[in-house]
Amino acid sequence: MSESLRKTINNMKTAFPMIVGVLMLVNLLNPLFGKFYPKIFTGNYFLDPLLGALGGSVSFGIPLTSYIAGGELISGGVSLLAVTAFILAWTTVGLAMLPIEITYLGKRFALWRNFINFFFAIIIATLTIATLNFLGL
């Protein structure tokens, strides 16, 4: 067996149980946290982006799902600031994905990346809304 094929099979052996485990965890967490989202976001200007980023961090999925969830939250009265942080953290911070990210990219890389992304979600959300307000859009 060639070296490259052996390496690929080893990759598969590591990846598959992790992928199944992560999917099981996410599909257990999403319905549990999903029903609390409307209660978590109260409209507070300072707490909302923080809560939005926290809410997004414990969920994950394709960006499209976060847009739909975010759109529904806005319809439910949640501020755009909170929803922006929520959709940013949804895809950039992945607590459920952390074990698999650590396995492949290293503990330091995964922890620093997620830590920075959490704060970036709050900063970008604030900047985006501030820019929209500044431009009068």
Add this chain to the structure above:
Amino acid sequence: MNKEGQNKNKKKRLSNSNRFLLLVTGIYIGIAFFEPELIKNALWRTGEVLVKILPVLVLVFVVIYIINRYLNTQKIRKHLGEHSGWRGWVYAVIVGVLLAGPPYVLYPIFGDLQDKGMKNSLIAVIFYNRNVKLQFLPALIYYFGLSFSIILSVYMILFSLLNGVLVGALVKKAE
């Protein structure tokens, strides 16, 4: 220790990914006693997603094989390695925007590229720009409007570069 003993130890030791799967399975079994419907739905959904992503997983492992077979350390180092220069950052932004697939199928690919000399900062840039998804832009515009979508996308691209700089520097410092 003799060879037989070593083999026994090897057999007994579970990999981290198998341990993680066992842990999650244990959580499922525990919750199933109190919330059987929740577990049933979660398992059903997991099965659905697995079937859906199976072709993607096969494709991912084909890509990993091709990378293992043809991509050598010199090439990675040249375009996305230590001396890739400003072009490496531009490539990373473009790759991130164009790259499709969920993160759990991309980690093995980038873990492999990292081993071959790809810079941590550029991996971070690629991962951050996965949020600027051209195929999902109509949905973003539909829900949040054109101005919001443009401003958010521009900030995400700019912050992806800052993200790369910070992740690169902090990981390097920690090493």
